[in-house]
Amino acid sequence: MRSTSANTVGRRRVPGAALAGITALVSGVSVFVNGYGVRAGAAPAVYTTAKNIVAVAVLSLVAAIGWSVRARRAGSAAANFVTTAPETREVSATRRWAEWLGFVYVGVIGGGLAFVLFFDGLAQSESTPAAFWRDTLVLWVAMLAVLFLRERLRWWNVAAMVLLFSGEVVVSGGVGQLAANRGEVDVLVSSVLWAIEVVVARRLLRTHSPATLSTVRMGLGALTLILYLGASGSLDQLGAMNADQWHWALWTGVLLSMYVAAWMSALARARAVDVTSVLASSALLTWLLQVLAGTTMVSGDAIGLVLIGAGATLVLVEARGRASWRGRTLSA
Numbered sequence: 001m002r003s004t005s006a007n008t009v010g011r012r013r014v015p016g017a018a019l020a021g022i023t024a025l026v027s028g029v030s031v032f033v034n035g036y037g038v039r040a041g042a043a044p045a046v047y048t049t050a051k052n053i054v055a056v057a058v059l060s061l062v063a064a065i066g067w068s069v070r071a072r073r074a075g076s077a078a079a080n081f082v083t084t085a086p087e088t089r090e091v092s093a094t095r096r097w098a099e100w101l102g103f104v105y106v107g108v109i110g111g112g113l114a115f116v117l118f119f120d121g122l123a124q125s126e127s128t129p130a131a132f133w134r135d136t137l138v139l140w141v142a143m144l145a146v147l148f149l150r151e152r153l154r155w156w157n158v159a160a161m162v163l164l165f166s167g168e169v170v171v172s173g174g175v176g177q178l179a180a181n182r183g184e185v186d187v188l189v190s191s192v193l194w195a196i197e198v199v200v201a202r203r204l205l206r207t208h209s210p211a212t213l214s215t216v217r218m219g220l221g222a223l224t225l226i227l228y229l230g231a232s233g234s235l236d237q238l239g240a241m242n243a244d245q246w247h248w249a250l251w252t253g254v255l256l257s258m259y260v261a262a263w264m265s266a267l268a269r270a271r272a273v274d275v276t277s278v279l280a281s282s283a284l285l286t287w288l289l290q291v292l293a294g295t296t297m298v299s300g301d302a303i304g305l306v307l308i309g310a311g312a313t314l315v316l317v318e319a320r321g322r323a324s325w326r327g328r329t330l331s332a
Helices: 002-013 016-040 044-070 077-081 093-123 127-134 137-148 155-171 182-204 210-231 235-239 243-269 272-279 282-293 301-331
Strands: none
Touching: 016 044, 016 243, 016 272, 016 282, 016 301, 044 077, 044 093, 044 210, 044 235, 044 243, 077 243, 093 127, 093 182, 093 210, 127 155, 127 182, 137 155, 137 182, 137 272, 155 272, 155 301, 182 210, 182 243, 182 272, 210 235, 210 243, 243 272, 272 301, 282 301
16 A cells, blocks of 8 residues: 555656656657658658657657666656556556547557658648648647546636747748648648547546557557568668668657657646647747757747747646646645
8 A cells, every 4th residue: 555655646647748848849859850861861751660669669668667677666757657557557448448449549640641741741841830740739739638548728728829829820931821632731740630639648547658659659660660661662761771870760750759758748647638738839849959959940930930939838837737736635
């Protein structure tokens, strides 16, 4: 009983909103680094498959470490990553089939086919409108979370979404820059598929650890991408990657594993709409890194990015404040 209590406290030590902020930081750095990695010469689908394979290896290693230290260091970050909430560990037999379908969706669709659609869409559209359609993820998650997770949209959720979308419109140069071409539609569809994945993952995390879902997602996703390469006749390109290409796949794969681990851990502790809203702020860090690297200039886009940052900060502050208030109430 004592270890169960320690695990519960450990899981609450870092609020979900804070973990979402860490996820946004990792995402912002990852997007920046990927900008160099995709120019290393490998085809986008091949490069994505390689870094996903690296991510699976890293997540499996971290999960193994977590299991080994769980008994000795209950409440540590590694132990928490492999720990399922005690009050929701048991699942009835009638729900098992739904969970298996959920795992298949998270792995095959979220970790595989959605990536194919997204990168194919990027190849056929401009980066700015594609980024706009990608970031509609917040809207789809909000709608699905209200319907299927019974999450309530509070005033600050609505205000944050207004700020986020206003910022996206400014960054994209206005809605007049958007077009219903094949590439942008593919990116939009991938965002909807990922929004469904967020809701499914949030449900699965009630009875499974972040480590389990992270490893399944990237493992099945990597297998799906390998099958896709085989079906498209590109599998031989994976084995033909040179040392420089694998170098970039290694670093971006490690970042991807950090992103997925932090993202699943955040979803296990915070509402889906809050996690997704905070995650949108990753665009601000990517832009700042690009300015420091001299690959972009400070322009009118900065106003839009400030709006995005303000929206994400509002959610972060309010969500953390509510979590602290609940903690004080429970301890009183």
